[in-house]
Each structure stands twice: as structure tokens, then as C-alpha cells.
Amino acid sequence: MESKKFSPEEPDWDKFLEQLNSDSQLEGQFSPAESMQFKELKHLVEETADALTVYEKLDCKGSWDTFMGKAREHNLIKEEVRNRFWSNRLFMRYAAAAVFLVLTVGGYFLLKTKVGNTVEDAVIADGIVPGGNKALLTLSNGDKMVLDADEKGIRIDDKGIRYASGAAVSSLSQEVTFATLSVPRAGQYQLILPDGSKVWLNSESELTYPVTFTGTARVVHLKGEGFFDVQHMVDRPFIVKSKGQDIEVLGTAFNVSAYENDEATTTTLVRGSVQVGVRDMDEQFQLKPGMQALTKNGRVRVKTGVNVEEYTAWKDGVIVLEKQNIQEVLKQIERWYDVEFVTGKTNLPIETMSGEVSNKLPIDVLLKGIEGQLNIKFEQNGRRFMIKN
Template sequence: MERINYLFHRYYEQTATDEEVRELMELLKDPSQDARLSAMLEQQWEGLVAADPRFTAAEGLPVLNRVLGREDKVRFLPRLRWVAAAAVIFLGGVTAFLWQQPAKKSQQAQVIMPGSNKAVLTLADGSSVTLDSTGKQVIRQGNTTIMQSGGQLEYTTNGNSNTISYNTLRTPRGGQFHLTLPDGSAVWLNAASSVTYPTAFTGADRTVKVTGEAYFEIAKMANKPFRVKISETTVINVLGTNFNINAYTDEPFTNTTLLEGSIGVMTGNNQQVVLRPGQQARTTGTDVKVLDNTDIDQVIAWKNGAFNFDGTDLSSVLRQLSRWYDVDVVFEGKIPQRRFGGAIQRNLQLQQVLRILEKMDIKFRMDGRKLIVVQQ
């Protein structure tokens, strides 16, 4: 079961070797794996059919049979909609789309894959360690031990230290990472973000600094408040709670959204606004506005592996895509006035996402890693 799952996703992500492809194709013909294969295909279906709904079950069946080298109907896919999903999967997503609409090689856009777990850790001495989803290592700094396992980084402190040193974890565009701080608090970093923190919380409080977007789950320590510094004018005061901060410099506002507990948002005029769960503090400079009944699912969709574009304008949508897929966005002419709805999984290739957005009468073209919005 584990081997099929591994091979399945390697093939779908277009990273399988020729030997792995042959192994997968043999396993697909094994009747004992029918239930497992059907479940995997059903799980992939929603994102794939949304990416290209023109790919119907009737088209999918002969394509899948050709891939498997079989003339009979596919035994392990009793539902026709799974057949269409399988055809898209086994032709590699975008490849299936191009198969339906042949084009010269010069016209085929570069396949842009989604972001992944990757970051750079800057240590107290200024040295840097590159982290990715495959890494497994132990790093020691004085009394602090740092353990990396895939896309997670965890700090533990052994004994007391009178020396305060700082580390910075920074994700590039197209990256994300999960960090456990020395006090047990958890931080999820979105793309193009950073968090700077001490390797041990030895003072009267626990203060970290954030850029970009981060989701926090704070370990409760009543005698040692947690503080997040967003800018020179905005600080979040925390006791024990879950919240999300979106503080990208290219966004018009800094949004702090509370899921559980209680936090105070303090601006440069020394005024503090206390939030209740479900509220969002929207700050610009020293001004802060509290919004009620915030769509929490939309706010933390990125952490849960999705984009949620409900009520989002085109510029905001493209800023999110630019950070996650590491592409530059260029507008030809005026920016189309559109607002979107719905959610899209973040594991799709960029071209699949763009085909969904084009249903809102927005046209795109790719030039290398440049995404061009075409004037209508």
C-alpha cells in the first residue's frame, strides 16, 4: 500500500524514474490493489476536474487504457468520473491538457510546479543552513539542539544559558515551513516570510519578529507573555492562543486574525485593541480597525493546503500566486475588475490554476517565470 502511494504521487508530480513508472504500471494491473487505487483516484478528482472540466469520462477511458496498454475496460474504476481523473493523473496533468489541444513545442508554456517545504535557517554566528522536505539533521548551538525532519524544525534547550542568541527562519517564494520554538509554541510560515526568535526564552517575556505571513499556536506560560513584533509600530501581545498574521509589505493592510484565546494589538500610538475569537485587526500605520465575523477558513486556508479566493479581487489573487509559485506578475493594460469565489488546492500546477481563473474571462500567458495578464 505504501509503495503504491509513493509511486502514485511520484508519477503525478512528474518526478518518477523510468523504473518507477514501469513498477507502477505493473502494480495497477494487480486486482488486490483495486480498492486502494480507487480511493487515491477519488481523492485527487475534485482538484483535477476543476482544473479542466472539459476532460470527460468518455475521453478519459480510452486514454487510460492506452496508457496501461490494455484494450478492455479498466477493472478498478467502476465509476466513470474516476476514469477521467485517472487519465489526467497518468498523463501528468498539463500533459493531458496539451494532448487534447496539440500545439507546437515553442507554444507550450513551462510547467510551473507548486511550492514546497523549503527555507533557510540563519544561525547566531551568521552561517546559513538550507532546509527542504527531504532533509533530516541535528544542529547544535551551545545548549540548544535543533532537529530538522522534513518540513519541520524543532528547538530544545538543555540547561540554562546567560547568553541570548537569535536565529532567523526564512522561506523563499514558493516555500513554506513549520517551526517549534524553544517554549513549545508552533509557527507555520507561508511563502516569502520570516520569523526571528531567541534560541532560549530567558527574559521576562517571549518576543519574536515576523515578516510576511505566519500562523501561531502559542504554548501557555502565564508568567511569561508572548509578543510578536510585526513592525516598528505594531506589536501583538499574547498569553496563550491561536492566531494568524498577514503582514506582507505588498499588501495594503496588516491583518491579525484570532482563532482561539485572546490577544491585544498595540499600535504606535500606544493604544491596544483586544480581539475576541473570530475578530480581525486590520492595521495601517498607527490606525487599527476591528472586523467581526471573519471567515476563519479563508484566513488559514494556506496553512491547510488551499487558496480560498472568496470575494478576493484579481490583484490579491495574483499576489498569492506570485508568492507560492515564484513567478512575477505583469499586467498588459488596465487591471481587470473581477472578484472571485471558491477554493483551489495549493498542490496544483500553476497552469491548472490559471485555467480555472480563465473561466472568469481573464486571459494569461506565460513567458518563462513571468505571468502576463493579457488585456481583453
Template sequence: MSSTTEHYEKLLTKYLDGQCNAAETAELYSWLQASGSHRALLKTMQQEFQNAFNTQQEIPVEISDRIETKLLQSITETKPKTKIHTLWYYAAASVAAAIILLLILKQPTPELANKPITVAASITPGTNKAVLTLSNGSTVFLDSAGNQVISQGATTVLQKNGQLQYDSKASSEATVYNTLTVPRGGQFNIILPDGSHVWLNAASSLRYPTSFNGKDRRVDITGQGYFEVAPNAKQPFIVQVNNMEIQVLGTAFDVMAYSDEKSVNTTLIQGAVKVNDKRLLPGQQALMDPATGDITIRNADVEQVIAWKTGFFEFDNARLSDILRQLSRWYDIDINYKQTTNERLLGGRISRSLPLSDILHMLEANGPVFELVGRKLTVK
């Protein structure tokens, strides 16, 4: 972190503690308007406080938590093999400090007012949405607002908001399969017939039986999913990913198997799994080369791996091309970018609830220039 950044980090902390004088307050406000990335942060702060004060005389805990996680989010260049967290967390020290900040943010800001709104401002984050393909081939569209009951023989499927839940009764009928497909710009979660819980990231799919009647519980996944498997020692849970099998008894783990990524990653959060014939310990990650089938085991940053599930992008020594692939899936955009061999390494933690324009401003502060036409993003 640069000395300049450290200075403003300390200044912001001092401000939120109500200890800034008028000159320091003016300095901080000028810095927040100094660049595109700072302006994006300022806008986010202003929206959070404005929403709070439009409806509340006091800031409740849940609002202050949102302010804390969104107050300053940035992407900065990192050094190879160096772990740098560039999201600064600050909570408003008191309601009085928050009121002071709100009053400052509400002052007229010609630079912001005259800045044209880019096309990117209209591209919003992903939402809860998916398509359920039933055993007879018919499809049901799902979103965060839908509530419905779907019957398939002895199986009842309940959709409630952004979740799908199965209630299967013992049946001698032949095993049938459903597929839950999440498009780009979406996410969804499902409770399987055995009680196992699966969260699917954008551009992912899960194929599974409507009841687990065999010697094991077997599902197939593409894309990325986070699993919390219901324990059942007599009926192992198996996740099939291309030519790789993940064998589970009861555990929590993440699988990332996008076709445009260089490896299929299985990260164990708790419990135990075997990836083909290799056993993982909590905090370890198996990387399989799709071309050769070779598997490498390494220690993982678990928080970074499952950041998507908790509502964040998190990068550590990531190339711009790596970041753009994630943005492409979550914001449903196409990327036109010629990757170079000397790409900068970037780090940061950013809320997935931000509009695309805010994230592009942060990235542009580190060098790249973007042009967005429709849903096609070109890196110049």
C-alpha cells in the same frame, strides 16, 4: 450559482451514486470536456482515480478523501458582499461507482490528447523549503527530505522532514537569534524553544531567540505565519510586525504582513490577543494600515484565512490582482498585470497541490487570458 451549474452538480452527484443512465453519463462527460476549466478538473479526477487503481484493488479512506477534495474545484465570478462557496465536495458513493468513473475517464479523448501542453504545465506547486540563518551568520538550507542535528552552544536544533524543532537548555549565555526564511514557492514550520508552533507561508521570515530567558517571548515576522502559542502567563508571547505588537498568553492566530498587501491582518482563531491596544475575540480580525498605523476590527472568515495552512487557496469576492499575488508567492512566478478599476470579483476554493496550468485554466474560464514565458505571467 447558475442553473446550468446546478444541473451538472446534481448530475455528478447522481453519477457518483450510480444512478445515471447512459445518456446522462454521456452528457456529463461532454460537459467535463467543454472548456479549459472543465478539462483541468477532468484531468485531476483522472489522475486521482488512476493513482488509486494502479496500487489498490479497493479505495482506502485516505484516497477517497483526496478524491473528495479534488473532484471538482473551480473559480467563478461572484457578486459583491455575497458569500459563495464554489468548490463542490463529493465522495465516491462506492468502489463500484469509482470503477465506473475510471473506465469512462480512460476512454480515448482526442480533444485532450491533441491539446498542446503549455509552459505552465512545468510549474509545480511550492514545497517544504527554507533557509536557516544561525547567530554567527552561517546558513543552512532546509527541505522536506532533510534530517539533521545542528548545535549552537546550549541549543540543539533538529530538522526532521519539513519541520524545525528547538531544544534549549537553561543558559547564562547572552541571547542569540536565528532567522528562518521561506522563499517564494516554499513553506515550513518550526517548534520554538518554548514549545510554540509556527507555520510559515511562502515569502515569509521569522526571527526568534534560541532560548526565551527574558521577561517575555518576543519574535519578529514578515510575510504570513500561523501561530499556536504555548501558554505561559508569567512570560507573555509577543509578535512584532513592523510597528505593530501582538501580545499573547496562549492562543492560536494568523498574521498576514506581506509588504505588497494593503493591510497587516491579525486573525484570532482561539484564545485572546491584543493588537497594540485593541483586544480581539475569537473569529475577529485586526487590519492595520501600514501608512497610518490605524487599526480596524472586523469579523473574519477563519476558514478562508487559514486555508493556506490546510493546503488550499480560498477566495471570496477577491479581485484578480489579489489572487495573482497569492499565485506569485506559491508558484514563484512574476506577474505582469495592469489592474483595472472594474475587476471581476471571484470566489473559489482550490487545492494548492495543483500545477499552475490547472489554476490558470479555471481563471481563464472567467475571462482573463494568460501568457507564461519562463516564470513571468502576463495577463492580456
């Protein structure tokens, strides 16, 4: 189906705000389309007591400009969105809070969120909140440390164990040779390795590494997903060992997703160059920026022209999808929100999804958006959601 340009008329936010904050009757100055938009917004403000307060604090027009720029950039929004854009109550409800949610199904949806204030303190969906900084550091001598959630990262070097901010955590005894950083569900954490390389670990992931790199190579072991920004060293390659494969680099930036319950291990290159090989096999595949290697059942398949942001934006607080099926989408939600989806006998939709959304979006808002577009329902029982048609 041909995609058409999405270019609805921009609302006059100044006029809307003047009317909302004035006793005078300006509504007669609205065009028919503006009148419908304003009435819907006014109804929602009256329906939710604090909606106007939130609305006035946020840069709604700026958010609209950002949203429209993204829509024009992709030029992939279906024409029918134009007709239902302002009549969609879910969109209007969160437009007042500068949360933009526009979905089209059958090949493409744009899910763009711009939240003026974080929702970290919100208690929603029976206590289910988005993930944050969580990690456990385990040393080779058996010592374990739960890391500070207010800190973004940790580093171990000859000066001891410190947070990325410089705050001291602990001294380091000589008997410690390795460390493992483990990130649970609904967590992420950053690590600075002894050579200065940086690693971002995603939910349900862990990295095991030496506290000092010795020998001719810098070797680390990854389970789950991590983004690597590797310091260049000509004479000491950096090697990442993960499920079914080894990656060798000198200095580069790349993402590796190697979850045990995923069919393939995915390596996506942002810059530089990497070599990907199946363990215990001689063949190596060299990647250049924008290329991706998928390792499955002892074989490697290479893709070109990959949207690297889809695979790396998670470290910046954004979930990016590109033609992903609902199973893959729900898998990401499960890891980040620490929930479980159960399908039972429900037949899941075959439509694919593309777009982006802040990972600070409340889960109830996210699921409502999916419900409205995929003709499914989520029934909640604690942290478990049953999917029904």
C-alpha cells in the same frame, strides 16, 4: 443577485465504469442526461491515453460526494452553473482525475480540488511546480543552513538544532543567541520555538527569535506571514512584532500577514485572546475568536465574524478565498508558484472570487480555470505571465 441551491443529479459512477470497461452495449440503459455525460467522459478518455488509468485509481464517487457536500454547505452557487456543469470541458477533463473545478463569477465561485495523488513530480508549465518545504536557517554567529525539503519543520533548544522529526542537524554553540528562519517564494516551513510554541511560515516570510527565551516576555519578529500556536504561560506574555504593530498574547492560536507590499497588516484570531496595538501608541485592541485586526497607516480597524479558514488554511495546503479581487488572488499565486503576473494596459475584471483549492494544483490548470470565467488570457514567457483581455 439571489443565489440558488446547487443540486445537479449525481452521475451513476458504477454504470459509467461498467460501460467503460465492458464490450457490451449498456449505453442504451442511460437516461438522456446520463448519455450526454457518458459520451463526454468517453471522448476525454479516448483523447488522453492515460486518463482512464488515472480515473480508475481515484475515488471519483467519493470525491463527488465531498464536492456536493461542500456545495450544499455553502448554498451559494448560482443557478446557471447547473446548466453548464456537465458541458464544461475543463471540469470534465479533471473530473476524470478527481479534480473538481466549478466557478461562478459576480460575487461567488467555488473552486474545490480533490487530488488523489500528489503532483510533486510533475513537470508542467515549463518547470513551474507548486511550492513545498523550503527554508534557510541563519544563526547570529553568521552560520547558515539550507534545511531539508523532506522535513516539515525545525527546532532549536538546549539540545541543539533538530528537525521536527527528531533528526539532528547541528550542535549549538554558546555564542549563538538569535536565529532567523527565512522562507523563499514557493516555500513554507514549520518552526518549534524554545518554549514549545509552533509557527508555520508562509512564502516570502521570515521569523527572528532568541534560541532561549529569557526575561519577562517571549519576543519574536515577523516579516511576511505566519500562523502561531502559542504555549500558555501566565507570567510570560508572547509578543509578535511585525510591520506597524505589536501583538501580545499568553497562549492562543492566530495568523499574522505582514507583507511589505500589502496595504495592511492582518491579524486573525482562531482561539484564545490577543491584544493588537500600533507600535509606540497606547491604544490596544482585544480580539476574540473569529475577529480580525487590520493595521494600516497607524490605525487599527477590527472586523468580526471572519471566516478564519480563509486566513489559516494555507498551512494545511489549501488556498481559501472569500470575495477577493483578482489582484489579491494573483498575489497569492505569485508567492506560492514563484511567478510574476504583468497587466500592462489590461483592465482587470472587477468580479470578486470565493472558494478553495489545493495548493498542489498545477498552475496551468488553475490559470485555465480563471481564464474561462474572467474573460482574460495568460500568455506565458518563462515564469512571467502577461494578462490580456
